[in-house]
Amino acid sequence: MRTWRETRRFPLAVQLLLVNQLGVNTGFYLLIPYLATHLGENLGMSAVVVGVVLGVRNLSQQGLFIIGGSAADRLGARGVIIAGCALRTAGFALFALGDSLAVLLAASVLSGLAGALFNPAVRTYIAQESAERRAEAFALFNVFATTGALIGPLLGSVLLLVDFRTSALTAAGIFAVLTVAQALVLPARKAGPSDATVLADWREVLGNRAFLAFALAMVGMFTLENQLYLLLPDGARRATGWDGAAGLVLVVGTLANLAFQLRVTRALKARGDRARWIAAGLGVMALAFLPPAVVTAGSGGPDGAAGAALRALPVLAGALLLHLGVMIAQPFVMELIPGFGRPGLTGTYFGVFYVVSGIAAAVGNAVVGWAMDTGERGDTGWLPWVCCALFGLASALGVAWLHRLGSLPAPSKPAIPVTV
Secondary structure (H helix, E strand, C coil): CHHHHHHCCCCHHHHHHHHHHHHHHHHHHHHHHHHHHHHHHHCCCCHHHHHHHHHHHHHHHHCCHHHHHHHHHHHCHHHHHHHHHHHHHHHHHHHHHCCCHHHHHHHHHHHHHHHHHHHHHHHHHHHHHCHHHHHHHHHHHHHHHHHHHHHHHHHHHHHCCCCHHHHHHHHHHHHHHHHHHHHHHCCCECCCCCCCCHHHHHHHHHCCHHHHHHHHHCHHHHHHHHCCCCHHHHHHHHHHCCCCHHHHHHHHHHHHHHHHHHHHHHHHHCCCCHHHHHHHHHHHHHHCCHHHHHHHCCCCCCCHHHHHHHHHHHHHHHHHHHHHHHHHHHHHHHHHHHHHCCHHHHHHHHHHHHHHHHHHHHHHHHHHHHHHHHHHHCCCCCHHHHHHHHHHHHHHHHHHHHHHCCCCCCCCCCCCCCEC
8 A cells, every 4th residue: 555655664653653643543533432422321421411521531631732742842752652642541441440420530631631642742753753754744644543533433333332341441452552562662762951941931832923823723724624523424414314424424535535645745745835735725625615515505305315325425525625625734734833933842832733723623613513503493504514614714814814924934844853
């Protein structure tokens, strides 16, 4: 397979982290999409308690990304990655073994903190190790992550035929294997010396107005990516009247990602600056929500199997366009972030980026959810799709404006790592 051949051209550490992301997403999506059902139906918890448990996990991750980023800068990314995977192993095991609210909250905190640690640390390590091929490395990272996000729910749905505990223990086992593999294979890299305090580092990053503006402009990318698991599957079900159509959205996108991600990144890397392609990718993501709006806006259903197939086509076209937009923009976004500051703060920049964009995307998702509810109550089924298109358009214009002002850096050259 071409993707695997290209992966083997990178250093062993990068190869491991790419496969690691496949495992991380497989383990995560094997469990988390089914957690709410387990808490509500199997354990009999109220919707409020379920919301608290899920909210604690999300808050522990989104709110602490900056901690993981700073730790990667000061302690070295390797140790932070290993610690994050070990914590997620413990957190997912607790989901399997505990039924009380206290244990479930502890599991949520551990699994959320784990993501806050290894997500920025992994990106920092890849940015440092991939040298001038950073964009290609993040393109492959996207391929492995997308594949894991498809495998995880499929495997989870099979394991749930046994019970939830089997699913949770399997997810914990995946993270345990990843922890051991990283401890054995990842080379240790000495963190660069720093005379400043952690708070001074944070002030430096948060004082970078161009970087903060860029992070906020990315609200469209993160909000629209999330619709692969919310709005597009819902649109596929509504358009076809078949629950299984939701899975086609993920399958089609994953196959396209495997086939074209690296080719797209390489072709665009050789044709113009990164900011232009980021803006173009966000524009394509905005356009992705127009075809599905045509078949989901009305109240009529499909007329037989042939009608369902015809109505599925615009939704699948939207999914393909959305994946294409992500393929265009995301590797260059990841490549660009370290260029906003000095190499010693790469992890902190990634951490703050995910805090800012995560909060902004949460607000965006709330707007999309409101639009879905409003459209369902009235004769405005097109409303959530138009909202998403506007989010993408606003982000594209924001990046184009920052580029016009000269606020976006050229891709930075990574510092040469020091082997301990």
